Amino acid sequence: MKIVRSRTFTAERAWGALDIANMNGITTRLHWTDQPYKWHVNDGEEVFAVLDGRVEMRYREAGVEHSTVLETGDVFHASIGTEHVAHPIGEARILVIESEGSV
Incomplete structure (x- = not known):
């Protein structure tokens, strides 16, 4: 069991991550x-x-x-082949769920 207080998480560098779970090759990470x-x-x-x-x-x-602004609570789904880039507006904490080893 694990409880993560995402609002207090920071990393030493941009896009630093806390590994939360690996479920049969699908990772959940807090960035x-x-x-x-x-x-x-x-x-x-x-x-x-x-x-x-x-x-x-x-x-x-x-x-x-294309461009859209994601607010707290919003979810973006990138299907296979979707080219994308995230630009935080100030600091952001993001939960990412993807195949292990993805870019």
Whole structure:
């Protein structure tokens, strides 16, 4: 059993993570960041839930870039092949569920 107080979690570097669970190759990790990530495509699907803060999520569909601001409580699902990048607006804490070893 584990209880995680996400609002108090910080990392030593942007996108530092606390591993919460690995369920048959699907990882659940809590990330802290105040810096953008990088454009990437995951090996599988990804669920990205903003637990604290705000995040501008940029993604490309058919080569066209889109952007939306995710508020605390919002969830972004990246299907296989979705190119995307997260830009926090200030500090953010994000729960990410994805295949083990994904980018």
